[in-house]
Amino acid sequence: MKRGTMPTMKDVAREAGVALGTVSKVFNDIPVGESYRQRVLDAAQSLGYQVNSYARGLKAGRTGTAALILPNAYDPYFAALADNVCQALARRGYRMLLTVTGSDPDAEQQCIRMVEQNKVDGVIGLTYNPALEISPDVPFVSIDRYFGPAVPCVASDNFGGGQLAVEKLTELGCKRLAFFRIGTDVPGEPDKRLGGFQTTCQQRGIEHTTLVLNDRDGYEPFRTFLREHIQDGRPEYDGIFCNTDRLAFYVLAMLEDLGLRVPEDVQVVGFDGVRQFGNDVYYCSTIVQPVAQIAETSVDILLREDRSDLPSLICLPVAYTPGGTTRDGEHGQ
């Protein structure tokens, strides 16, 4: 970056014949006489002046940048989040610093530090690290993970999602339901999907079971479960609610391997709302998380002026969407 070549506020002030402070005011939307404002704008235009946001950041403390911390950026749900948060921030004139941590606790903590050190105006984080230290110096909004009343958390209505899944599977005629889940056991909001499932099943007297695995168990126990629960060529559990779409895909594959037909023999519902390439077609029936709303709300809370009375948990409504790929009726739901 060539230096000395960029015009500064001082140059603009000289060109416009006004004081330095006046120029500053113009670029900070502080009321200034219209004729002055115009002169400054013209001068800035002709000089090609642009505010140096590092000088601004240094002096004013606000930098116009917020950070988003994600485990990774390739998972479709996270990618959608990154996209929407970026747009929501841009709409408010903010830039987005994206950091992927690989879910490594050290890396995450390091990222938070980097971010503090970088003096971003705020941090939105989706992290499963239970021991994460969040500096009280930087506004923080957590997604999908409740850190306690002091840290605002935005999440889907995971409990309601579990409930919805049960309702839909029931509507589709399923009699016996199974809940599948794999993943690190962390105190995140997504845990509540199980709660919603169980509670609703119990309330309605629906036969059900759950199979919750750790990451290290791998997916095979699901296959074993499915294989061992076939009677007379038909599955004992005719409705399967998977904790994520990803798991749902595996389950669909396993069912096919086992010769079970979807949806004739068994119905499958996932969670997340992973779409094909951003259009409105979903790979499988799923509880869709309102990603755009999550992003918008998080940004909204993050940038709120009055930080004295922030909500501690915001649950956004999910929706059931039948799967329909372009391969019409493939999953049949």
Next chain:
Amino acid sequence: MKRGTMPTMKDVAREAGVALGTVSKVFNDIPVGESYRQRVLDAAQSLGYQVNSYARGLKAGRTGTAALILPNAYDPYFAALADNVCQALARRGYRMLLTVTGSDPDAEQQCIRMVEQNKVDGVIGLTYNPALEISPDVPFVSIDRYFGPAVPCVASDNFGGGQLAVEKLTELGCKRLAFFRIGTDVPGEPDKRLGGFQTTCQQRGIEHTTLVLNDRDGYEPFRTFLREHIQDGRPEYDGIFCNTDRLAFYVLAMLEDLGLRVPEDVQVVGFDGVRQFGNDVYYCSTIVQPVAQIAETSVDILLREDRSDLPSLICLPVAYTPGGTTRDGEHGQ
């Protein structure tokens, strides 16, 4: 962000009993006597000092941040790019500013401006905007789009990819090949996929045709083409090379609708290497772009010290990967 609460270099200097400049040197890896260095480090540790990168950015001109500009972040290829670029930058101690433009030319130009104004150290851009003005003040690396000899471009070997697709389809026994493409006609590197396809077909005397559509045409012409090229229940073109995986998915769906079997009746190869959730399973047979290498190389060139003799175009090797979903053998290839 509370102010006045953060310790500064001056505080560290006082605490350590050294001069301001010495502290600065320690944090810039400029040689300093070991005893001094240790004293500074200890003092910084005990005060919880962190370099204020906005002050650094202001004074030194380097900010430790690079920007990545993408049309969006949800497309799997772009998402993978964002992920890998972020990691590559992090490995070098840089942060990544991500901006999504929605491919709107104005937005893109606006982003470039914002980014200049933000004084990032460099910009990596994937943009199809032919009229984009790139400021010579900021180091720029283009991905997938050749702007001329003055702007370094990193891309997959798209021509080679086209060639590879023809070779693989031929190996699989295909006799007549079709190339499908949809998307804005821009002078990007991906154009060369067509060139590689055609050239190779001609060289080897393989019967072939191409069907290139504009975005506004939609996908239906492909369906029409496929329907009109069936004879005796078998497709006249038994090998289809699609410009992107996305298109390949549509084509697979259309083939199924038309009652044509993959791979018995017709083989399909896509381009990009879209994976399921970051593991090594691909949805369909495809020419895989080396995303990690593209990211690494782009960052490498962007941050190169000596900017006097930069390459103008770097093509990275692609690989053919048979599709295999977890739904074993679904696409059969």
Next chain:
DNA sequence: AACGATTCGTGAAACGTTTCACGACCCTGT
């Protein structure tokens, strides 16, 4: 017509770094 209140542009100080000319100190060679 004169005075107080209000509005609004002014310019210097400060933000926390990096950089660089300077000088203190030490080592070597005669």
Next chain:
DNA sequence: ACAGGGTCGTGAAACGTTTCACGAATCGTT
């Protein structure tokens, strides 16, 4: 023992903004 050269820590100046106390100008009131 002294001069010359080299090493290395020092501290002031500068980076481009924002902020704020100040004073000039304007307006309304008595």
